[in-house]
Structures are given as structure tokens and as C-alpha cells.
Amino acid sequence: xxxxTPGTARPSSGxxxxxxxRGRKPFVRxxxxxxxxxxxxxxxxxxxREVTCIFxxxxxxxxxxxxxxxxxxxxxxxxxxxxLQQPLGVxxxxxxxxxxxxxxxxxxxxxxxxxxxxxxxxFLAGKYIVGAHYAVWIVATLVVVxxxxxx
Amino acid sequence: MAKSNKPIFxxxxxxxxxxxxxxxxxxxxxxLLAALGxxxxxxxxxxxxxxxxxxxGKAFLFGVIALFLWxxxxxxxxxxxxxxxxxxxxxxxxxxxxxxxxxxxSALYLLRM
Numbered sequence: 230x231x232x233x234t235p236g237t238a239r240p241s242s243g244x245x246x247x248x249x250x251r252g253r254k255p256f257v258r259x260x261x262x263x264x265x266x267x268x269x270x271x272x273x274x275x276x277x278r279e280v281t282c283i284f285x286x287x288x289x290x291x292x293x294x295x296x297x298x299x300x301x302x303x304x305x306x307x308x309x310x311x312x313l314q315q316p317l318g319v320x321x322x323x324x325x326x327x328x329x330x331x332x333x334x335x336x337x338x339x340x341x342x343x344x345x346x347x348x349x350x351x352f353l354a355g356k357y358i359v360g361a362h363y364a365v366w367i368v369a370t371l372v373v374v375x376x377x378x379x380x
Numbered sequence: 381m382a383k384s385n386k387p388i389f390x391x392x393x394x395x396x397x398x399x400x401x402x403x404x405x406x407x408x409x410x411x412l413l414a415a416l417g418x419x420x421x422x423x424x425x426x427x428x429x430x431x432x433x434x435x436x437g438k439a440f441l442f443g444v445i446a447l448f449l450w451x452x453x454x455x456x457x458x459x460x461x462x463x464x465x466x467x468x469x470x471x472x473x474x475x476x477x478x479x480x481x482x483x484x485x486s487a488l489y490l491l492r493m
Binding site: 261262263266276279280281282283285286288289290291292293296297299300303306307310313314318319322323325326329330332333336337362365366369370373374376377378379 | 396397398400401402403404405406407408409410411412413414415416417419420421422423425427428429432441444445448449451452453455456458459462463464466482485486489490492493
């Protein structure tokens with residue numbers, strides 16, 4: 230019914246297994262619930278991709294605050310933007326930028342798996358699907374940068 | 381067979397992830413420039429207020445904030461499970477409520493401008 234949970238010892242209660250005098254000693258692989266991802270570089274790469282959500286979420290909340298301050302008038306908005314200039318704001322936004330870039334590259338790199346393009350019998354090579362996403366990303370970035378008046 | 385609500389949350393996760401992949405880096409760059417004292421024109425009060433006064437600007441800001449929130453909420457739910465927090469029912473309610481509340485607030489603030 231229930232299989233032994235990884236990381237927990239088998240309960241010793243219950244009737245001993247019928248047998249030839251020796252109890253069964255099944256091999257139970259112990260897996261840490263919290264630190265399993267430290268065991269292999271592949272797991273760490275997976276987790277680095279997953280934790281980008283913390284920074285995307287925090288950035289969304291920051292933009293929500295900016296919109297709230299914007300709706301309260303010029304003084305409120307400008308004092309909010311001034312607080313971003315504190316060291317904590319700069320470091321936080323650098324982290325957001327780094328993890329946003331990691332989300333973008335890891336997201337685009339799996340697009341051949343997520344959006345396979347079939348042409349007749351064959352599938353379009355993954356590099357074209359990834360390349361198209363990177364091309365759109367560069368164009369979108371340039372459009373925003375020009376629209377925002379950076380360049 | 382019971383109906384599953386998984387496709388709804390997964391669609392919002394995927395849509396938000398795609399939008400974040402294309403736009404989060406450059407938007408973070410704009411805010412970083414402002415934090416470094418080189419505020420881009422768009423992030424000045426007059427320009428951003430004019431942008432948010434336009435219905436197209438409102439739709440853009442709402443889409444970015446709401447979809448980023450739903451993306452982060454769904455992925456955070458899975459990630460907390462991966463870090464060993466196994467109370468999925470409670471985690472799901474909390475993260476989705478924050479995303480829903482944040483989306484609602486952003487709509488409210490944008491409609492006031």
C-alpha cells in the first residue's frame with residue numbers, strides 16, 4: 230500500500246516477516262528532503278532555474294509598488310524612485326537582472342522541447358527555434374530601450 | 381473523473397514565463413539605471429504617468445505585473461515542494477491568493493490614473 234518514504238526508517242512495529250529466522254533488510258536509499266539538489270550539478274542547475282521565480286515575483290511586486298506610488302502623485306512616485314538608489318536597491322536590482330537573464334536563456338533553450346515544429350515527416354532543427362526566440366528577444370529589448378529613451 | 385484546475389495555472393505560468401523571458405531583463409535594466417541615478421525618460425513621473433493614462437499603457441503594465449506574479453506563484457509552489465515544504469494545499473492557496481490580490485490591486489491603481 231504505502232511504500233517507505235525516502236529518508237525515513239522503516240517502522241519496526243508489526244509482526245516480524247515470516248521466514249527463515251532472518252528479518253528482511255530491504256535497501257532504502259536515504260534522500261534528504263531539503264538538500265537533495267546539492268548532490269549533482271544537474272540538480273543544482275535545475276534549482277538555479279526554479280529560484281529565478283523569487284526574483285521575477287519580487288520584481289513584479291516592486292513594479293506594483295511603483296504603479297501604486299504613481300497613482301498617488303508626483304511627490305510620492307519620486308520619493309519611491311529615490312529610495313531605489315540606496316545600496317540595497319541597487320544590489321537587489323542587479324540580482325533581479327541576473328536571475329531574469331537566467332530565466333530568459335533557460336526558457337529559450339528548452340523551446341525546441343516545448344514548441345517542436347514539424348515539417349512533413351521531419352522536425353525543424355532545435356537551433357532554428359532557439360535562434361528565432363533569441364532574435365525576437367534582441368528586437369524586443371532594443372524596442373523597449375529606444376522607447377524608454379535610454380539610447 | 382474529476383476536473384483539474386491544473387491547465388489554468390499552468391497556462392498562466394507558461395504565459396508569464398514567456399513574457400518574463402522577453403521583457404524582464406530589459407525592464408530590470410531600466411529600473412537599475414534609475415537606481416544608479418540615470419533615470420530613463422520613460423521612468424520619469426511625467427512620462428510614466430502619460431504612459432499609464434493611455435489604455436494601451438494600462439494593458440501593458442497590467443499584463444506584465446499580473447503575468448509575472450502568476451508565473452512566480454506557480455513556480456514558487458513547485459520550488460517550495462522541492463525545498464522540502466510538503467504542505468502543498470496551503471502553499472498553493474497562499475501563492476495564488478497573493479498573485480490574485482496583486483493582479484487586482486494593479487488593475488485598481490491603473491484604473492485610477
